Amino acid sequence: MTVNEAPVTGASVHEAPLDHSSIPPPAPAINRTRSVLAPLAAIAGWLVPGLGHLLLGRWGRALGFFVSVGGLAITGYLMRGNVFPPHSSDPFGTLGFLADAASGVFYYFARIAEAAGPDVSRAAGDYGTRFIAAAGVVNVLALFDVLGIAARRRD
Amino acid sequence: MLASVLILDSFKLSHFGAMLLFALLVSVALACLTQRTASGWIKYTLLSLTLFVAISVGVAWMMYPISR
Numbered sequence: 001m002t003v004n005e006a007p008v009t010g011a012s013v014h015e016a017p018l019d020h021s022s023i024p025p026p027a028p029a030i031n032r033t034r035s036v037l038a039p040l041a042a043i044a045g046w047l048v049p050g051l052g053h054l055l056l057g058r059w060g061r062a063l064g065f066f067v068s069v070g071g072l073a074i075t076g077y078l079m080r081g082n083v084f085p086p087h088s089s090d091p092f093g094t095l096g097f098l099a100d101a102a103s104g105v106f107y108y109f110a111r112i113a114e115a116a117g118p119d120v121s122r123a124a125g126d127y128g129t130r131f132i133a134a135a136g137v138v139n140v141l142a143l144f145d146v147l148g149i150a151a152r153r154r155d
Numbered sequence: 156m157l158a159s160v161l162i163l164d165s166f167k168l169s170h171f172g173a174m175l176l177f178a179l180l181v182s183v184a185l186a187c188l189t190q191r192t193a194s195g196w197i198k199y200t201l202l203s204l205t206l207f208v209a210i211s212v213g214v215a216w217m218m219y220p221i222s223r
Contacts, residue, residue: 064187064196071180078166079173127173134177138184145188 038150045146047104049139052146056153065142072135073106077113081128082120096129102136178207 037055045052050066053059077083084096101107110132119125168176182203186196 060193060196061187064183068180068184068187072177075168075173075176075180079168123170124168124173127170127177131173131177134181138181141184141188 038147041146041150042143045104045143046102046139049104049106049142052143053149056146056149058149061142061145065139069103069135069139069142070106072131072138073103073109074113076128076131076135077110079128079131080114080116080119080122080125081130081132082118082125083107083110083114083132096133099133099136102140103132104139106135174211175208178204178211182207 041052041055043052044055045065048066049069050062050064053062053065082096084093084100086097086101088094088097100110118129120129179200182200183196185203186199190196190199
């Protein structure tokens, strides 16, 4: 600032009010579409890991989550880890089912991939159980990320 | 079904190999969650993988006297 320039005072700011007519009004139709897209993307992301991000245009994250969740689940099946059934008598079995089922389509893929059934008598089978559960937990994190991205877009 | 059983029987991973694969896949997921750029993903994946392996080996050595 040079010496000849007048300092900006509070009064001069009030003399020049903002022109609100230049700001476009929010489009309710777009907001409605985006609020529908958020749960739709979350459900799609649960069914097929990464699909929620794909619907929101996040290709890189979609690929990363699909590879991560799919890799963990398939490795778990190949190691003959335990896949928890929907109806379990104990709470740990229910928690295991929730973790396993969170991997979406890979949970139903287990019937084909693990036709011989689990074998947790070996350490590899026990590790496989953790791989399968971790796949579901990672997909839950991905779902929260999808909801976060959709919420930021809506705002 | 026979092919599935053959694949399962031929799939062998050592404990270290299983830990390495788990660390890699989880690191990729964490990098996707926290980073926005491709270079950030690679850096975070490598850092997370290194920490996973280093801490696992460290904990394994700490448990070594117990196993004897």
